Amino acid sequence: MKNRGWLFVIPALAVLAISAFIPLMTVINYSLHYIFAGSTPTFVGFENYVEVLRDSVFLQALVRQLVFSLGILAVEVPLGICIALCLPKRGPGVAVCLVLLGIPLLIPFNVVGIIARVLTQSAVGVIPEFFALFNYSFNVSKDPVDAFMTIFLLDVWHWTPLVALLCYAGLQAIPDAYYQAARIDGASAWKTFRYVTLPKLRSVLIIGVLLRFMDSFKIYAEPLLLTGGGPGDATTFLSLHVARKAESYQLGYAGASSFIYLFIVIVFSYIFFQLMTHIGKGETK
Amino acid sequence: MWDWIATNTSWMYWTWQSGLAIGGLFAAIAFMGIWDAASPSVARKGFFPISTTRGDRFFIGIISLIAIFLIWLGVVGPAALWVPLLISVAWFAAQGVWG
Numbered sequence: 001m002k003n004r005g006w007l008f009v010i011p012a013l014a015v016l017a018i019s020a021f022i023p024l025m026t027v028i029n030y031s032l033h034y035i036f037a038g039s040t041p042t043f044v045g046f047e048n049y050v051e052v053l054r055d056s057v058f059l060q061a062l063v064r065q066l067v068f069s070l071g072i073l074a075v076e077v078p079l080g081i082c083i084a085l086c087l088p089k090r091g092p093g094v095a096v097c098l099v100l101l102g103i104p105l106l107i108p109f110n111v112v113g114i115i116a117r118v119l120t121q122s123a124v125g126v127i128p129e130f131f132a133l134f135n136y137s138f139n140v141s142k143d144p145v146d147a148f149m150t151i152f153l154l155d156v157w158h159w160t161p162l163v164a165l166l167c168y169a170g171l172q173a174i175p176d177a178y179y180q181a182a183r184i185d186g187a188s189a190w191k192t193f194r195y196v197t198l199p200k201l202r203s204v205l206i207i208g209v210l211l212r213f214m215d216s217f218k219i220y221a222e223p224l225l226l227t228g229g230g231p232g233d234a235t236t237f238l239s240l241h242v243a244r245k246a247e248s249y250q251l252g253y254a255g256a257s258s259f260i261y262l263f264i265v266i267v268f269s270y271i272f273f274q275l276m277t278h279i280g281k282g283e284t285k
Numbered sequence: 286m287w288d289w290i291a292t293n294t295s296w297m298y299w300t301w302q303s304g305l306a307i308g309g310l311f312a313a314i315a316f317m318g319i320w321d322a323a324s325p326s327v328a329r330k331g332f333f334p335i336s337t338t339r340g341d342r343f344f345i346g347i348i349s350l351i352a353i354f355l356i357w358l359g360v361v362g363p364a365a366l367w368v369p370l371l372i373s374v375a376w377f378a379a380q381g382v383w384g
Binding site: 022025026028029030032033035041043045046047049050053054260263266267270274278 | 296297298299300302303307334335344348351352354355358359362363366
């Protein structure tokens with residue numbers, strides 16, 4: 001065979017088989033069985049899928065998750081672009097800004113959850129004290145809106161720097177010639193951004209949107225540590241719901257819901273990818 | 286060898302149904318790979334709002350198949366699964382030819 005390049009793919013495929021295929025197939029096989037702690041597994045076909053798709057708690061968690069993830073994208077992407085545009089292009093300020101932006105990204109998920117818990121605790125937290133100045137009783141363990149918004153803002157704080165850094169790298173790669181041409185044509189600042197900067201940021205924005213969507217869809221540690229999914233089910237996201245089922249040894253249900261979970265992430269990621277790849281090229285019209 | 290594989294993968298709870306499904310999927314992917322090597326796919330514009338290659342339409346077909354089954358299971362239940370199968374096959378063929 002003339003092209004032996006495919007031989008180099010074999011190690012990667014072997015790693016993929018161990019790290020992805022075997023766990024995925026185990027989950028799919030579990031989803032077709034009734035498996036409870038200690039019991040002999042029984043093949044039940046699609047029964048677990050029917051149970052999951054008719055479970056109001058799962059459906060509520062799914063809607064909550066979609067609202068959260070789409071909200072995250074709607075806030076983090078424009079905010080990230082704005083921050084990147086405001087950063088200095090050269091000089092000593094660049095390093096300082098990049099380090100400051102990088103700090104939240106270095107903090108592990110569980111630490112972020114614990115920090116938020118300390119800050120929002122009703123007896124000792126700074127945030128409830130701050131809201132008390134305005135006669136507002138802020139309580140993440142009682143008020144569903146407070147709990148949801150706290151996790152939302154926590155994620156925005158934690159991950160907007162990633163989008164900003166990606167956009168900043170993208171901005172640095174745009175040649176000055178484009179901006180010079182726009183200036184000669186008398187383009188306004190908005191038109192320069194709309195027709196020069198934004199199209200040139202397309203590739204980094206695709207990466208940013210996909211990363212943030214997939215990551216926000218997997219949010220687990222922050223709500224677990226901050227609220228434990230409560231109050232009620234107000235912050236029970238899909239990952240938390242699936243994990244609870246697995247922890248209670250309902251492995252068939254957990255397998256089916258995991259597969260549906262994965263399927264939704266794949267579908268949305270594909271739609272985002274296609275939209276962002278083709279938008280503005282006249283194909284989506 | 287098969288006995289060794291069966292013994293050491295028993296914890297995965299393989300069934301012939303899941304084996305057939307995943308085997309079919311891999312066979313289809315291999316077939317698509319060979320087909321593409323023999324006759325490279327060219328992106329074309331069908332009824333989808335984007336240009337798609339053969340691989341794109343295959344992927345959309347698989348995703349649609351799973352979605353049709355999940356919707357059926359959620360709305361109707363596990364009865365008469367030949368109906369979503371027929372719908373899926375018809376849709377798979379239609380979007381493959383005209384998509």
